[in-house]
Amino acid sequence: MDGIKQDAARLVLMNPGPVVVDERVRQALLQPDLCHREPEFSQLMTRVREKITRACGGDDLYTAVIFTGSGTAALEAALTSVVPPDGKILIIDNGYYGERLLKIVSIHGIPHEHLQFEWAEQIDLKVLDRVLAKDGAISHVCMVHHETSTGMLNPVHDAGKVVSARMRSLIVDAVSSLGGEDLNVKRDQIDICIATGNKCLEGFPGISFVCLRRALAETLKSVPPRTFYLDLYSQYVAEEIDRSPAFTPAVQTLYALDEAIDIMLEEGIERRSARYRLLAGRLRAGLMDLGLRIMVPENQRSNTLTAVHLPDGVNYENLHDELKAAGFIIYPAQATLKGKLFRLANMGRITEQDIDEFLRALQESVIRLAAKAP
């Protein structure tokens, strides 16, 4: 693949973002200093908002609001800004990121219900439909598209059908799926979609965003703000009406995101997902050759993350350190999975050669560590 710098000191990041970026994205940071109240910034912001809307599959009926902050900032903005005081949000949860959604609405005292499944248990849409039929107070449903804690891909398209048939609004945490999976706000009947610049869009950390229906954005005026900084409506007004950001944005990160989205649109969103799928397939085949066990069943796996059981007698920290010395960054599992599994992402400018070299390094590390084990 071209555009990838062959650098001996390059660390292959197999954590789920931030990712290894294209050199064009890195170079985009080095543009002239710019005041965010100048027309040049206004144009940059508007251009990126339009490209984000397109990347989400939105048309003129959709718009995007950008935030300076990691993915959680945009998530918290959406969750705190859209549910009216007399509404209620249903949180669907089958992993760590589902639990986080629940934490956010709990902290802000937002009326909510919790539809809980086991980690990596498939979401049962019949149960969702029953809950919506029974509880007329539920105005919004929120779910995670790609559960980055387990690597499970959740059925957003079919959930969209259920939620829309019950006339409720669907909010999707697409932080780790946008750019890596088949996702289209219009087709999937998603009202509010949240994602970030530094995962499958392959930009730098610092910018996240909410893509939502324009008509819905206009109605947010009637929801009293629960936070000052993360108020979606006032940031929408600033960006869309005033064409100027509400606060000081991460200017250089936005330059880089503009370039990163250009690269994605040049590559093609479908072709990027296909590239990730091939890399994941190569990685998973290699892991199975090594006798390692993957957590999620094959037909429910995402294109970008694999949660793997640690081999017997191998401690995560030791494996991490061995692989880091070989040039690869692996990622721990969370909560109760910690110490039992580890995670491998294949987002960003990772090549087939990287995957092959990683698998060789993994095999050698496991042999070495197992030999040392008591």
Ligand SMILES: *Cc1c(COP(=O)(O)O)cnc(C)c1O
């Ligand atoms: C990464 C991620 C987030 C947000 O994490 P940040 O560290 O705030 O960027 C939220 N949801 C999912 C599913 C994620 O993978």
